[in-house]
Amino acid sequence: MLNRIYWTYPGYFRSSIANWLHCKRSPFRSLNRFNVVSSGLFIVLTIICGYIYLYEAVPPLTLEENTINNSQDSNGVCDLYDGTWVLDETYPLYNASQCPFAETSFNCLANGRKDKGYLKWRWKPNNCDIPRFNVGVILEKLRGKRIVFVGDSLSRTQWESMICLLMTGVEDKTSVYEVNGNKITKKIRYLGVRFQSYNFTIEFYRSVFLVKIGSVPKRSPKRVRSTIKLDELDSISSKWIDSDILVFNTGHWWNRAKLFEMGCYFKVGGRLKLGMSTMSAYTTALQTWASWVENMVDTDRTRVFFRTFEGSHWSGPNGHTCKVTEKPMYNSKMEYRSHFSEIIKRVVKNMSVPVDTMYVTPMGSYRSDAHVGTWSDNPTVPDCSHWCLPGVPDAWNQILFSYL
Ligand SMILES: *[C@@H]1O[C@H](CO)[C@@H](O)[C@H](O)[C@H]1NC(C)=O
Numbered sequence: 001m002l003n004r005i006y007w008t009y010p011g012y013f014r015s016s017i018a019n020w021l022h023c024k025r026s027p028f029r030s031l032n033r034f035n036v037v038s039s040g041l042f043i044v045l046t047i048i049c050g051y052i053y054l055y056e057a058v059p060p061l062t063l064e065e066n067t068i069n070n071s072q073d074s075n076g077v078c079d080l081y082d083g084t085w086v087l088d089e090t091y092p093l094y095n096a097s098q099c100p101f102a103e104t105s106f107n108c109l110a111n112g113r114k115d116k117g118y119l120k121w122r123w124k125p126n127n128c129d130i131p132r133f134n135v136g137v138i139l140e141k142l143r144g145k146r147i148v149f150v151g152d153s154l155s156r157t158q159w160e161s162m163i164c165l166l167m168t169g170v171e172d173k174t175s176v177y178e179v180n181g182n183k184i185t186k187k188i189r190y191l192g193v194r195f196q197s198y199n200f201t202i203e204f205y206r207s208v209f210l211v212k213i214g215s216v217p218k219r220s221p222k223r224v225r226s227t228i229k230l231d232e233l234d235s236i237s238s239k240w241i242d243s244d245i246l247v248f249n250t251g252h253w254w255n256r257a258k259l260f261e262m263g264c265y266f267k268v269g270g271r272l273k274l275g276m277s278t279m280s281a282y283t284t285a286l287q288t289w290a291s292w293v294e295n296m297v298d299t300d301r302t303r304v305f306f307r308t309f310e311g312s313h314w315s316g317p318n319g320h321t322c323k324v325t326e327k328p329m330y331n332s333k334m335e336y337r338s339h340f341s342e343i344i345k346r347v348v349k350n351m352s353v354p355v356d357t358m359y360v361t362p363m364g365s366y367r368s369d370a371h372v373g374t375w376s377d378n379p380t381v382p383d384c385s386h387w388c389l390p391g392v393p394d395a396w397n398q399i400l401f402s403y404l
């Protein structure tokens with residue numbers, strides 16, 4: 001039994017620091033020029049820095065427990081995101097070992113996971129049903145379309161899951177291929193898989209913040225090694241526009257370990273915002289994203305979705321323990337909230353064009369049994385943040401298909 005769930009991603013940070021892409025200037029670069037003057041400066045900066053850290057503390061990312069309220073609103077409208085996980089013997093929906101687009105680190109069975117109960121859960125909204133996955137019907141619906149996922153590794157997982165689900169309906173597996181022949185890696189910026197016989201592509205753009213990585217203004221403090229321009233969308237954003245289905249996420253990189261500790265600070269209007277909190281920066285970035293969608297995307301053609309934050313299941317006194325359970329942590333009295341997800345909901349609700357929030361935060365919160373744990377390609381780094389495939393991301397895609 002997990003006594004505490006942490007809403008943070010410490011293990012994820014640790015394993016991904018090596019993958020830090022954007023702020024890639026070596027943190028040790030300054031050691032080359034280390035001399036008495038700079039070491040003195042360094043000490044002063046460290047003191048100032050520590051002071052600033054204290055006062056720009058990120059809001060505590062703790063879980064708030066809430067009594068679940070009924071999913072049906074007064075008009076009897078179904079809430080797809082309020083439900084339970086039910087056992088289904090027909091699950092899982094695919095075998096990751098037969099899907100070349102399920103990355104090795106998410107294929108838990110192939111990496112030695114022995115218990116198989118975690119593969120058998122289907123998401124069931126309380127007051128309605130998600131249509132059974134009928135691969136033939138979905139493949140036809142997607143004919144001629146362009147589906148684009150944008151975000152971090154959780155977005156890549158959904159991309160992989162969608163391809164694997166759909167490949168179960170394709171006889172000639174060689175007719176499904178990555179357009180540039182590229183392999184899936186953690187840092188790859190673009191992947192596009194084409195379903196030749198159905199004339200559609202499912203693409204992934206890695207953009208962990210959605211906004212642009214900027215330069216360091218002159219006369220910035222030494223600790224500033226790169227910046228995030230909160231008022232400008234990622235430079236590859238023009239590639240996302242001309243699509244039929246556009247699915248975004250961001251959130252897991254908006255924390256001290258991936259930002260300030262890597263020398264990454266925020267910039268608005270060309271000016272450094274050293275004291276800005278991650279939550280307020282996150283809100284600003286999402287508003288930039290929202291006005292980009294409003295101005296650049298033809299929402300008559302493109303169906304836009306924003307998927308909410310995924311809680312992790314780190315436990316223990318420092319949140320460094322990853323204990324994957326055999327069964328979902330099922331307690332119908334609990335629902336989990338995240339500050340990120342609440343901000344997403346608020347910003348999307350405020351938009352002048354139709355965008356759907358995929359509020360997957362509560363459903364994932366039950367699945368302490370569905371994380372990668374030590375069954376990845378690197379068992380020495382436990383992972384209580386990412387999900388095994390097949391698994392939870394398949395449910396996100398089934399919900400997505402139900403909108404089509
Ligand atoms: C559930 O929502 C309804 C309407 O929004 C409200 O009247 C009711 O008090 C809520 N129940 C609980 C237990 O929060």
Ligand SMILES: *[C@@H]1O[C@H](CO)[C@@H](O)[C@H](O)[C@H]1NC(C)=O
Pocket residue numbers: 095096097098
């Ligand atoms: C999945 O496929 C692999 C390779 O074809 C096979 O060895 C394995 O038994 C399959 N696993 C399941 C659970 O069917």
Ligand SMILES: *[C@@H]1O[C@H](CO)[C@@H](O)[C@H](O)[C@H]1NC(C)=O
Pocket residue numbers: 143144145199
């Ligand atoms: C494939 O889809 C594109 C985009 O919808 C369309 O323009 C093209 O005619 C289709 N090609 C075939 C061979 O159906």
Ligand SMILES: *[C@@H]1O[C@H](CO)[C@@H](O)[C@H](O)[C@H]1NC(C)=O
Pocket residue numbers: 287346347350
């Ligand atoms: C909602 O929109 C208004 C007007 O465009 C803006 O001033 C406000 O900041 C927005 N609120 C959020 C939460 O995005």
